[in-house]
Amino acid sequence: MEREISRAELLRSIEAIKSYDVVETRVQLITGLGELEIRERSDIAFVVESLVTFWEDYTCLDVTQCILHKAIIQVATKFLKPTLCGGLTPFLTLGAQASVWCKKHLQMTIMSMEESQEEEHCKMFYGLLLDVLTFCSASFTALVQHPSLMDDTLMNVVESSLLEQLNLTKDSLLEIERIQSVSSEIVKVAHTVINWVVKLCEDYCQSGNHLRARSEKEQSTMDAEGAGDINYVANMAKHTVEKLCELGTIAASGGGTLVSILNVTWKGVVTLLQIGKAALEINFNVADIILTLISLANESLRCAAENWSLLKESISQAEARRSFVPVKFYLVNVVKIASLYPCHSHSVHRQLTHCALMIASLKIQMCHEEHLNIASEVLSELLDQTSMNLFNSLLNSDEVSQEMKFEILDCLFSEEIYIDENSNNVYCTKAVDKIFSANSKVMFGTRLPSLGRILLLACLMRSSRDIEGDVRLGITRKLGWLFDVLVHEEVYPCILSMSVPQLYGTKKTPELVWETVFASLIHSLKSFMIVASSSTAWGEVEAFLLDNFFHPHVLCWEIIMELWCFMMRYAETYVVNDVIDKLCSCLKSVASVEAVFVDDSSLRRMARSISMLVSCGTTSVADRVYKFVTSGGVSLSSSVMTVALLAEGFSLNLLSDNLRGIAKQRITSDYDEFIGGFSGTLISTCPSRLLGAPLFVLCASLPSLQIAESDIDEKTLKFLADILQSCTRSPENVASDICLKLLGQTLAIVSNMTHLYACNGMDEVIMKLQNLFITRPLAADAKLYQCKVDLALFMAGLGHIEMEERDEFPKSCAIWELYHMLLREQHWALTHLAIKAFGHFAARTSCNQLWRFVPQNAALSYDLSRGNDANEERFMSEFKKFLEKEVALLKTFPCTEQLQMLRKEALILKVTTQKSQNIDMEATRHERTDVICENRSNKKRKVPDEISKGVELLQSGLKAISDGLSLWEKAEASSLELHDKFLVHFSSLEDVITHLAGLASID
Structure with missing residues (x-):
């Protein structure tokens, strides 16, 4: 039963404790202090100060010292009351002293675990450790409820106690697996400690901000004491953030048992960074904090990828979420920090880029494995938008300059191509090692798959409505990079054959859709066109569409035409008419009899493009084109353009009813007139005209125009017999073509x-x-x-x-x-x-x-x-x-043979594209050379004859290799793998020799 005691009796009790050296007696007397009723704040402070002196700092030799310290903590805990306000200093001092001692004792206990150890001593110490953590937590709780910012002595003690408490918490969590007996209680108390520490620092920062704001409002200079208090708070917040980062890293490696610690530490870091910047402009080491979080995210991704690469059975959604939810947690905190400190975050933009590329590349790898389908869906759901937010937080910041933003885009979309020279497969056996092979010191040193970059660009374009105008301009300038990558033989097959999960819809109703990379890319480009149309980036988008209107690579041309068709569907009428008029004028300028039957001629390519655009437009657009090409009556130019358009799929069904009827009547009447007056002699007498234009027009229009049986009668068979007779009579005649x-x-x-x-x-x-x-x-x-x-x-x-x-x-x-x-x-x-x-x-x-x-x-x-x-x-x-x-084909996933066929096709297209581009570059170079030569003196510089001769030998060797590869391809299947390797290097060799030949030919 407690009884009230006078100050004199209290002094005698303290002196009695000091006079006894026997630990057991001291423990009894200290325990007796806890049974006393002490009401005066000064008396409580005196008792706790005395308890601090009773604490023995030397290394614990046996269980009795732990018993003594446990009694001290229990008595101090009993006297700890929130109403003590400024009297908390001795409690905090005792807590710091106890934390330091427990930290040393814990290390000693862990080191001696393999040796003989008293079980009773260990049990007693772990109980004491839990009591000390609980006591310190209670001390911080009381301090938060009654803070005292202006007490310098208290501020020193608070900072010391706070850091020592966090150090003890860190060491306890590090050894949590070895102290199983109290592990769950330790985790709970640690969570409480961290919570109150964050709250304490937050309150102090806000108090410091109020002090500064009051000084500015009163237009007075802050006194030395106020400035000192703010410095104390800044140092405390900075050191606390550092300790919380260490705790968060430990919790990340602690598995599922430390999830609560993981959550409270990193949320505390973000909170203090936010309060510290807004209140006191504390100079936190933001870059290191971001790198720590990125490292944790990368490690989680690596562990998941390595574990799953050994499995063949499907990964469940629950297991995938367990792996990717922590990654999202880390990245969400990175996004928050980057939003607060965009300029600091820019210094580690390469590491941010590397992390996003690893996520995209891992997604591609999982899409390639059928049993990882569900995992790839979960990754898309959790990480796609989050990885984009890593960049949006920097790209949308007013604090980041345009030059810095463009530097981020350059880092994201460089010209590096990932090539696995040891395998012909699009995916190598150890793709996971390739994805996560970056050196820890130079994290961006690895060349990651270009497909990952393409997915990132597509995702960035889809979210372009949320980014600033200057960034849209930077994205537009990366479209050329996109086309350079698409023609690569390792990328082309995957663009066409691989499907990836994409998240569409709103945040409230998201929908996961599987679509090919090609479809996803088209959708992203269309979204970007809509956004760019109302910004300064539209001029460059339009220039890109025009520059690539005749792109030599079929895949790039298909993309460009799809975007033009998209514009035709939704652009204003005056824009559509202006585009069509200009294209028709271009068609007329390239119209010639020689070009109409050459599939890849400028005339046919222009007609092909116009036909595609018309198919996406309205009836008025089709009428506009048809009237333009037939406005010349029966002229040669009109016939050539009509044949070219119809041969390239121009559908007469798109015309208005009236014009379609006129077209049908004209086509059938011209045809009847032609076959009725046909004579074999016309083949040789009219070489300058498009002989048989009515025939070509009718043939091309049949798929889209309903021709009655009465319009095509037996005269057609007679005409066919006459043509066969002409071909048989003179098979080698010039007119036979x-x-x-x-x-x-x-x-x-x-x-x-x-x-x-x-x-x-x-x-x-x-x-x-x-x-x-x-x-x-x-x-x-x-x-x-x-x-x-x-x-x-x-x-x-x-x-x-x-x-x-x-x-x-x-x-x-x-x-x-x-x-x-x-x-x-x-x-x-x-x-x-x-x-x-x-x-x-x-x-x-x-x-x-x-x-x-x-x-x-x-x-x-x-x-x-x-x-x-x-x-x-x-x-x-x-x-x-x-x-x-x-x-x-019934399967979603392409087989190896199909990928190899696409790869070969890609190589052929790449070589064709390079030749076409080289021709254009050569023509430009000659034009430039001619201009330069006109301004030069008659004296010219030539390369030595030996170099020219050597280049000629290289070109001859190149042709011999090309012929050999063609023959080799017909050999048995077992040599195809080596053939493909030769083909890859041959393509690069051809580029180099072509460039050398161009240099050697310059006078």
Whole structure:
């Protein structure tokens, strides 16, 4: 039972404790102090100050010292009251002293664990450790409730006690696995300690801010005492942040048991950084804090990736979230800190970039593995937008200069390409090692996959509405980098074949969608166009679209046209009309008879682009284009433009009803007039005109224009027979090229008019086709090759006619021989067309002896991987698969063979693109050289003859290697891997030698 005691009795009790050396007696007397009722604040302070002197600082030799210290802490805890206000100094002093001692004792205990150790002593010490942490927490709680900023003595003690308490907390958490008996209680108390420490520093910072604000308001100079208090607070906050970072790092490595500590420490760091900057402008080491968080995020990603790379079963959503939620937590705190200190954060923008690239690259790698699908979805949901916010916090800050923002974009989208020279696969076996192979000292030293950069650029463009105008301008200038990367042979296959999860919708209703990288990129570019259209970046976007209107690489051209089509759909009418008028003027300027039949000519490419744009516009746009190209009546230019447009897919169905009717009437009447007055002599007498323009126009318009059977009658078959007669009569004549073009177009027309197959003239046509293609001179082979595509279309329609299946019928024999010829073709495109035509024929014909149509050496009978022997059973098997559509791709993930085919295609396209660009550069260089030479004196400088000769030898060697690679590709499959390696390096070698040749040719 407690009893009130006088000051004299209290003094005698303290002196009695001091006079005894026996620990047990001192413990009893100290415990007796706790049973006294002491009300005076000065008496309480006196007792606690005495307890500080009773604390023995030397190393604990046995359990009795722990018992003594435990009694001291228990008595001090009993006297600790929030109402003590300024009387807390001795309590804080005792807490700091106890923390230092416990820290030493803990280290000694851990070091001697493997040796003989009294179990009772350990148990007693761990209990004491918990009591000390609890006592210090209570001291900070009382101090927060009654702070005293102006007490210098208290401020010194507070700072010392705070740091020592955090040091003890750190050491306790470091050894949490070894002190299992009280581990859960230690974690709970540590959480409370950190919470109150953060609250204490926050309150002190705000008090310091009020002091400064009052001084500024009163326009007076702060006295030395006030300035000293603010310095105390600044140092305390700075040191506290450092300790919290250390605790947060420990908690991150502590697994799930320290999640609460992880949360409270890093939230405390952000809170103090925010308060410290706003109140006192404390110079925190922000860069190191960000690097610590980035390091923790990277390590979490690495652990997840390495663990999953060894598994083959699917990763559950719960497991994926356990791995990625901590990463998001770290990055969210980085974003908060970067928003507060953008300039400081810019100094570590390379590390931020590296982290974002690792996330994007890991996402790509997981999308490549089917069992990691769910994990990639969780990553997209949790980390995609968060990784973007890393940059948005800097790119949107007014404190960061435009030059610094552009530097971040340069770091994100450099020209580095990731190439694994030890593997032909798009993904190497140890892709995880490649993703996380950055050196800890130079974190940005690794060249990461370009696909990761592409995903980041796409994500940045999708979120461009949230970034500033100057950054949009910087993004626009990276579109050229994007096209440079897309043509690379390692990127091209993945762009077309790989699907990735993307998060669309609002924050309240997000929707996860799987789409190809190509589709995602197109969507991002369209989003960026909308945002850029109302900013200063639009001028450069428009220039980019115009500069790449005829990009030599098909993938880049497809992207550009998709963006132009997007503009046609949604731009204002006057903008659309202006674009169309200018393009039509360009079409007219390049129109020529020679170019209309060259697929890659400027005329055809321009017509192709216009046709695509018109298909995305309104009826008025289609009418505008058609009126422009037909405004010249029957002029040569009008005919050339019309043929080019229709050949490139210009659909007459897009025209208004009235204009479509006029077009149909004009096309059919011109066609009737042409075939009615056709004479074989016209082929040689009119070389300057586009002979057969009405025929070409009708053929190209059939897919989009409904032509009645009455409009195309038996005169077409007569015309076809006349054309065949002309081709047979003079196969090597100069005019035969025109003749063959007319033949091909007429065959295509007949294939679309099934009623013509029942006409009387069809037998004559079939016999003449046999005479031309089967019994022709060998010299005509190459020229006839161009007609085989249309011949296949024509042969498909023969299923509509009746014929006898006997050898004595010439028509049947002719059809068999023609199909034999087509099915023997080994070019992959012709093989596909031939088998498709035969399938169409077989499904409709009344013939039963279909084996008569198939030669023994049909292309589909060969299996090149096993040898060159034809096998009839294999033909029937492959033909059955073709008809039943069993070869359709059902899987989302492309197989290795498909990726290799795309890779080869990418190499071919890359070489073609480089040659095209080199031609343009060469033309520009010659123009520049001519101008320079005009201003030079007659004296010229030449490279030595030996260099020119050496370059010629290199070019000869390059051609020899190219020929060898072409032959090698036909070899057995086992050597294809080495062939592909040669092809990669050959592409680079060709660039170097071409550049050397250009230098050597300059006088």
